[in-house]
Amino acid sequence: MTINCKGKLIDLSTSHVMGILNVTPDSFYDGGQFNTEKNILNQVEKMLEEGATFIDVGAYSSRPNAEHISEEEEQNRILPILSLILKEYPETLISIDTFRSNVAKQCIENGAALINDISAGNLDKNMFKTIAELKVPYVMMHMKGTPQTMKDLTDYDNLTHDILFYFSEKIAEARSLGIIDLIVDPGFGFAKTLEQNYELLGKLELFNMLELPILVGLSRKSMIYKTLENDAQLALNGTTVLNTVALQKGASILRVHDVKEAMECIKLVKKL
Structure with missing residues (x-):
């Protein structure tokens, strides 16, 4: 599988890492941490040196009950960061974490490489058409509702079956528009209870x-730190365990x- x-063709038959760069003041783990050019560039350099293939830049916090911001504010946050990173590290493959087609278009036209959409087009009816026109890889995540409402939308007839059906419909729609490079994200933590997250990972x-x-x-x-009864700052070991399972x-x-x-x-699991 390549995108x-x-x-540049990226072979995804071997697992890769996407490093998270949140430029929001209210992200659940690192909100407000990357608020200067120096901090941003230092973090990008660190992630690239450690082996990240992609850097995922997000300017709209999607944590539960996150504050809603305007499209203009999202653009004003993200475009200068995109320009800053590419000026310093021009070969970086930047993923843009957005559900808005106009933000996606602006970012791709300014050098981003792919779009990561938490709503798989559900929050912007023009997203699929825009991705088709831009001809870029597209990550489709499963979520119900919005970041502000998703925690109350956790009813499913059959969790895994329902999400697989959701993706089958989304894939068919995307293919009909000519979108070639698709990636699916089951959406851990989005419109799913703690128990449902583990059920989904198990399948x-x-x-x-x-x-x-x-x-x-x-x-x-939170599916990690609530289970371990600690917090996000102490959840690295738990993250490593579940990433191993996922691989x-x-x-x-x-x-x-x-x-x-x-x-x-990735290196250790590959050795198996």
Whole structure:
């Protein structure tokens, strides 16, 4: 399985790491931490040196009950960061974490390589059309509702079956528009209870039937620290354990805050 990022073919039959760079003031783990050019560039350099293939830049916090911000504010946050990173590290493959088609378009036109959409087009009816026109890889995540409402939308007839059906419909729609490079993300923590997150991880191998790369975002999430009765700051070891499980079940991309440890997971699991 390969995806084309700015003319470079990335082979996802071998697992890769996507490093998280939140430029929001209210992200659940690192909110407000990367608020200067120096801090941003230092973090990007660190993640690239540790082995990240992609840097995922987000300017809209998608944690439960996150504050809603305007499209203009999201653009004003993210475009200068995109320019800053590419000026210093021009070969960086930057993923843009957005559900807004206009933000996606602006970022791709300014050098980003792929789009990571938590809503799989549900929050912007123009997203699929925009991705088709831009001809860039597209990560489709499963979520119900919005970040502000998702915690109350956790009813499913059959969790895994429902999410697989959701993706089958989304994939068919995307293919009909000519979108080639698709990646699926089951959406751990999005419109799912703690127990449902573990059920989903336990059946992650079933998503291989979609015959698409699988992105897994488990890094320091509440499903880890609530189970361990600690907090996000102390959830790195738990993240490593669950990332290992995800890799054994077929994950192609690990989206993480801690790149070095995720790369070690990939190296050790590959040795098996």
